[in-house]
Amino acid sequence: MAASLPVLGFREWAVRGDGALSGVRGEPWTGTIMEARCSEGHPAPDPGCACGVYAIDGWPGLGDHRLYEQATLPLRFIAQALLSATVLGGLALLLAMDWPLLHRGSWLPALVIALAMCLGLSGVVAADLAVGRSPYLLGAVVLSGRIVRHGNGVLRAERARIACLVRPPGVGRKPAGRVASRLGVPLFHWYQRRRALAYLSEHGDLWPRAAARARGGP
Numbered sequence: 114m115a116a117s118l119p120v121l122g123f124r125e126w127a128v129r130g131d132g133a134l135s136g137v138r139g140e141p142w143t144g145t146i147m148e149a150r151c152s153e154g155h156p157a158p159d160p161g162c163a164c165g166v167y168a169i170d171g172w173p174g175l176g177d178h179r180l181y182e183q184a185t186l187p188l189r190f191i192a193q194a195l196l197s198a199t200v201l202g203g204l205a206l207l208l209a210m211d212w213p214l215l216h217r218g219s220w221l222p223a224l225v226i227a228l229a230m231c232l233g234l235s236g237v238v239a240a241d242l243a244v245g246r247s248p249y250l251l252g253a254v255v256l257s258g259r260i261v262r263h264g265n266g267v268l269r270a271e272r273a274r275i276a277c278l279v280r281p282p283g284v285g286r287k288p289a290g291r292v293a294s295r296l297g298v299p300l301f302h303w304y305q306r307r308r309a310l311a312y313l314s315e316h317g318d319l320w321p322r323a324a325a326r327a328r329g330g331p
């Protein structure tokens with residue numbers, strides 16, 4: 114199905130430095146506007162091709178499988194919780210083993226155990242930090258020109274302009290703020306859904322309303 118009125122779409126970007134990249138293709142968004150181009154040479158998006166600027170037609174939920182980073186978020190939280198619990202458990206075990214040794218004055222065995230335990234735990238801490246580093250941002254785009262909508266709510270558009278960015282849970286305020294100020298767009302936090310949607314309603318319509326208007330409805 115195609116529509117020609119501005120439509121709101123939601124998507125994610127990977128963050129590199131202070132810049133935003135397309136999450137899948139790694140294409141940098143140097144400004145707020147992206148125009149679709151297809152290597153096949155036809156106007157993008159084409160219904161029979163994979164070209165176009167991608168977005169989904171509603172606010173992405175936690176673990177939304179249509180967005181790469183967002184899809185892995187619940188698993189990342191579980192992995193972080195398990196790794197943090199392992200570190201705390203390891204430290205408690207170290208204390209339990211070393212305390213009696215230190216009490217008896219056996220410094221060398223206590224030191225060997227402490228070094229071995231710290232070596233192991235440092236690997237777990239490194240894994241914890243790596244899992245927790247999820248430099249991506251969500252956001253809304255105003256789509257215009259040709260728009261192709263797939264049955265699962267994925268949209269492919271000819272043109273997209275970033276209307277706002279949204280900081281997902283687990284991503285720092287500072288890096289998110291730097292990307293938003295570099296692009297000159299407002300930044301909302303993941304818990305400000307209603308506020309963001311109220312702001313976005315001035316910039317475009319969600320798909321059902323936009324499609325109805327394209328058909329000549331209210």
Ligand SMILES: [Zn+2]
Nearest residue numbers: 151153162164
């Ligand atoms: Zn194409």
